[in-house]
Amino acid sequence: MTRRLTVDELTRVEGHGGVEVVLDGSEVKDVKFNIFEGPRFFESIIKTVHYEKIPDMTRRICAICTASHSLASIGAIENAFNVENTPQTELLRDLLIHGESIESHALHVYMLALPDFLGYPDAFAMSADHMDAVKNALALKKTGNMIHTTLSWRDVHGMNERVGGFSKAPTEEALTEVKTMLEKAQPAAELAVELFKGFELPTYNESDNVLMAIDPGERFGYLGTHVLVSGGERHPQEDYEKLTNERVYRHSYAKHSTYDDGPFMVGALPRIRLSHDKLTGTALEMYREHSDMVDPRNTLSNNFCQALELVHDVERGIEVIDTLLSNGLEDEGLAAFEVHESRGINVVEAPRGLLYHDYSFDESGCITKANIITPTAQNAANVEKDIRVIAGNHVGEDAELMNNIEVMIRAYDPCISCSVHLVRLK
Amino acid sequence: MKPRVGIFSLTGCAGDQLQILNMEDELLDLVSHIHIVDFQEGSSYKEEGPVDIAFVEGSVSTETDLKHLKEIRERSKVLIAFGNCAVEGGIQAMRNDEGSIDERLKEVYGVEPGFFDARLSKPLSEYVDVDLDIPGCPVEKEETLRAITSLLHGDTPLRFTYPVCVECKLNEYPCVIIESGKPCLGPVIRAGCDARCPGLGLDCIGCRGPVDSASGFAAEYSMLLEKGYSKEFILNRLRVFSGEVKEDFLGGDQ
Amino acid sequence: MKVNPLEPMKAKITEIETMTEIEKLITIKLHDREYAESFSYTPGQFVTLGVMGVGEAPISICTAQNDELELEFCIRNAGRVTNAIHKLKVGDTVWGRGPYGNGFPMDVYEGNDLLLIAGGLGIAPIRGVLQYALQNREKYGDISVLYGVRCYDLMLFKDDMLDYFRNGDRHGVKFYLSYEDKEDQVCYGLACERDDRCMHGMVTDLFKKIDRPSKKTYAIIGGPPIMYKFTIMQLEKLNFRPERVYMTLERRMRCGVGQCGHCIVGTGKSIKYVCKDGPVFTLWDAMNTKGMI
């Protein structure tokens, strides 16, 4: 007899998604990771729009990854028009994307995932017994947001980062203030690692994972031009189509990505796994101490990796600000460049993993064709693989199975509003 | 008894809910004044039954959204369209009058009509009575908080009924239209953001949607035409956050 | 005592009477005795009434000055502030400033006949005029009142008005009533009771019922903007001189003291502030101030 088990609506995730598992006894017949956020057609909407306002539109693909989208978008445009940026711009962008990571991870690790581990429906309920954790989360999140507002001028969907630089450079006072906040936030970040290292990782979803992450260059980070794949491959971002191989699946309505015909994973776990040697001081130490918590065969390690990244982000943020302050800040205005018929591709690491923007322009700088591939779309196939594994290994109550699946999915920190290509099947 | 508050979301980027979570300094105080019965992004806890204040973000873009919205309306005393998607239909409504949804599905997904549960993105008011709108992409934290306190106080929240230019002037920001001919939408967009973009030397792209009196649209349109912007450029600009800019907004000569 | 003209003064609600579905009669007593005792006004003047945390709204005082240190207001629930006032109970606090504006110059009218014309909520200030005139009955000649309502349910100050209607002779007033809703049985009953004083129609139709006003009559109007135009046409037919027609106007107001600029009317030649130059104006003012009516 077959049973259909479902989670109608995943909670504590960005956007709308659900799960369906069809079992025959203990045999897994079918699994679906359904995404039913409404269609937003960004790639078709932005056609004919002048490049100048493209980042303003595409950053609205997702609220929590807004800076990643805008930087991916700006980068693609700059690659198309060969824009040269100043070192100050590069540093500010680096700071910005670390800020986003802090904000996003603080929200996810502390407020969305931690309640799972401690057994609460949400952070508000959790605050009754763990006020400190919630206050830490809010303080960290606020710090991330502060970086965002200082550089981008709003918590969500800022506007100050632009093609060719920043419209207005932050003042030294503002950056110094951010630095003070970051210093104060350090213990809260480290506490996240302390908290998660104490949780025993369930093993029900252990299986092989192909991991993919950006090559951050010298230091651990979220910007770069190449992509690393577990096993040692390194590809230029321009090869992204080969890496992601998107397809529309009849059931789930983000397009699914596959690599070499198999699922792969992007996100904190791949990043830490592939570039942990480039982490900052404390984060590196903490990684070494608890490297057993970073298990490439267990996607639940993702939360711990996010906690590690929090430590890194805070430290790295301070470092970047120090460099900026010692160089002195200048209102440089935006870089000059010429618009021509062209195509540009760019990759960044959003908090949830690799994000690609690819645009083609006509000679006046208006978009003729666009393609955007988000981390959650890339992870979808891997999520389904994990569901199969969990369902296959499961013995016991169905309710527990579905709960395990939900916890696992949440560990990916899926950002469904972000998945761009999403529609629900009629 | 604490008012029962629901924070619901339809199609959008979830940024307006996030703005509630972003009220780091006030969040705990706020939740102590209200009883949250639904908050998809923030909590697994859900409760059936009536809702005193429903915040609904996102636009209606699927049959499921529509069903959900009608259910929310049914159980809610005050329904608030929360954010630009809910108030105007959002960025995803920008091309509503250009080509059908089927063509877009074909283009983005390469699938045949009828494959997906999708409809043209529309604001909530297209389908249900909306008691209050809080505009913005995303909503402003302060405005949201003010609306909540005002509702808790038993009052109707104040709305911004004047354009961004007012705040631009009060801040003494140089006008980007006058200084450099940029296509600023400030004159026709609802204030409340403290003229953030002009403050950075950027032209307002209208993320708070049109100010109540749409009479300025025609004047804005002809002003930008006069400055040499093409019709397509202006429409691409006006439509991003204004839903379908009605033809009659733009006067006869377009 | 009071140094900041924008500072609201405390008052307690002593009585609330629900008059219609949307209007309440609210009696207040000023908290500060000195302020209360020095509070002198003429009918047609207004105060701003407010609720803390919501705002203020201009409201006409609808009584004539008397020895009771209490003031009455007829308040229609029309928006934020008025809604908040409607929610208050006896004993609650409201906040007031005033009195503001120029009321009806009752001394100017002395020795003359009065023709009062009111529609809807416009009866609120007119009631004060009537009260004053009746309290000082000997100072005035004939007093006639034309009051137009939509239907009986929406009639304000019902007890007073029906008393004037039925016992006008005793009070020294000829009281005429018009109603718009044909189906209204109560009003129909009143019309049957005295068909020379009550009829179906607009308030302007009542001009058919009244005797031709004497040359020394002052006409005094209160009502919604649309009513003025038609009433004035009637008065002009009766050869009223423009300086013998008085009316009270409504505009948006934020301060009540001629600062906030919302209530401005007129042209370069004659700019007026309804709050401080009015709200009571003559027809001659209106003829010289475009946009006033």
Place this chain on the structure above:
Amino acid sequence: MLVKVLAKSSFSSFVGALGDYGDLYAPVKTSEKVHSFKEIESLTDIDLSYTRTMIPPKKFFIHPEEVIFEFNIDEELYIEPPGGDERIVLFGVHSCDINALNLLAKVFTEELPDKYYLERKERSFIVGVSCVPDEYCFCHSTGTSYAQEGFELFLHDIGDSYFVRVGSLKGHEFIATHPSLFEAAEQSHYDSFKDAERKMYASFTNELEMAGLQDLLDMAYESEVWTEYGDKCLGCGSCNLVCPRCRCYDVEDHINLDLNTGERVRKWYSCMLSEHGLVAGGHNFRPTARERIRNRFNCKGSLREDMPNCVGCGRCTVFCPAEIDYVEVMKKVRGDLK
């Protein structure tokens, strides 16, 4: 009127001495086309060659947005926010703006004295400076190109020194406490002053004939002018907000999350905004841009104390994104009677 002379070589000592009175504000260039009265830290920030600031000095007396009361519901109290005691010096104000402040003072102090305005006025020290008109200035037409009162000191540039008129007791006291800065005015100084004034007057290129304008506006009530410019108008309110004579404001109550305390805020408003004439019940006395723009020009054209409600500073023209020219409209009113 007392008159003195200030050598330009003493300029920096003079400005320094002004700083003793209070915080010094003067025109600073903030962008290509905008000057603003800002607090001065260094003498070099001051740009006395400016023509007009975007926001006039009224901002110091009626703040763009200010709390007029704090309230407490439980305690039943409206509390005036502490007025502060900082004193300010406004340095470099032009005659048109001084005249505008004089008229504004009438609105805010004459009938019912506005406490906030009065206190700030009391604690201010205004130093006027002569100017050179540009193509938008028409203050000679409105009779406001010369300030007779409303300042402590007025500096007229006469070459290598300033001809200083003393406009108030406060100004006189300043001179008395800084005697070394000033010299007595000689006949030659008077001559140069008159010369400079004559030159200034001759350099106006913009002009508006004022005679009978009030009547003309009245007669032009139904003129096509209002439709023509109403169609062009964006309804953005900029013209009012930059006008030194406009003073419309709005009032809002804000309540805090404790649902007990809060504040009453007043902020600048504009008659060009759609809700300016809206009353409860939804009736709008000025429903479209046509009525609103007509109202604005009528208000501007009206007289108060025999002075028009416009001081000819040209701001509303310069800072109108739709490029509606005040003088052009008024000229059309003259030419387009009905």
